[in-house]
Amino acid sequence: MKRPLIGLTLRYDPRDGSGYLSSEYAAALEAAGGAPVHLALLPEEEYVEAVVERVAGLLLPGSASDVDPRLYGREPHPELGEVHEVRDRVERLVIAAAERRRLPLLAICYGMQAWNVFRGGTLIQDIAAEYGTAIAHRQRAPRGERTHWVDLLEGSRVALLAGARRLWVNSHHHQAVEVVGEGLRATAWAEDGIIEAIEAEDEDWFAVGVQWHPEVRWAEDEFSRALFRRFVQECRAR
Ligand SMILES: N[C@@H](CCC(=O)NCCCC(=O)O)C(=O)O
Secondary structure: OOOOEEEEOOEEEOOOOEEEOOHHHHHHHHHOOOEEEEOOOOOOHHHHHHHHOOOOEEEEOOOOOOOOHHHHOOOOOOOOOOOOHHHHHHHHHHHHHHHHHOOOEEEEOHHHHHHHHHOOOOEEOOHHHHOOOOOOOEOOOOOOOOOEEEEEOOOOHHHHHHOOOEEEEOOEOOOEEOOOOOOEEEEEEEOOOOEEEEEEOOOOOOEEEEOOOOOOOHHHOHHHHHHHHHHHHHHHOO
16 A cells, blocks of 8 residues: 655754654654655745645654744743744744645644644743643653543544543643634643643544654554554545
C-alpha cells in the first residue's frame, strides 16, 4: 500500500540555528504506514508551498519555545519562556498552506497552541502564574510517564479514537489554550479545566490538536497508535 508523505516541522536550536526533532514522531508515523518528511526551518512562503503541495498531511510537533504572545495581542508575561521567531513563522506558513488545502493536520503541544493562535485564539502564558492548579502540567516525572487524566468530549475525534471518556496522559507544558480560535472546538480537559485537545468544527476535515505527547512511548499506548493510524489513513485518502 502506497505510503502518504507527511510533513513535520522542526524545533529550533537557538545555540546554532539548527533544526532538530525527536525521532519518535517519525517512527510513530512510519509504523502507522506513513512516510514522514521533515521541513527545513525556512520561513519562506514559496518553499513552504512547494513542500506542502507535495505532502498528504502535516504534523506540527512540540517545541521548547513559547508562541510569541504578540501574535495574540498580549504583552509578554514575566514567566513567558523563550520565543523562537523562526519556528513561529514557519509554523504559521505551514498551517496556512495546510488549511488552504484542508490537509489532514495533527498538532501536538506547541503545535496545537500555534494552530489555536493562528485561528485567532489566545493562550494562558503561564499556567502556574496565571491560572493556578494542583496539576503539574510541566510534569516532574520522567518524560515517558503519564501523570494526569483528561476528560474527552463525547463524539469528538479523540473520544471516538479512545473508545472511552477519559485518558491518562503525559504532560510537558506550562502554557495552555485560553480562548479557542475561530472554527475550532475544545474536546478534552484536565480535571482543573485546562484545555487538552481541540479539533476543527468542520466534520469533514481531520484536524486535531492534543496538548500531551502521544509520540512519547507511542508503541506502548493504544490510543497513540490509534491516533497515528487514523491520521495516516486520512492522509492516504487525500
Ligand atoms: N510553549 C509550550 C511548549 C509545549 C511543548 O511543545 N512542550 C514540549 C516540550 C517537551 C519536549 O518535547 O521535550 C508550553 O510549554 O506550554
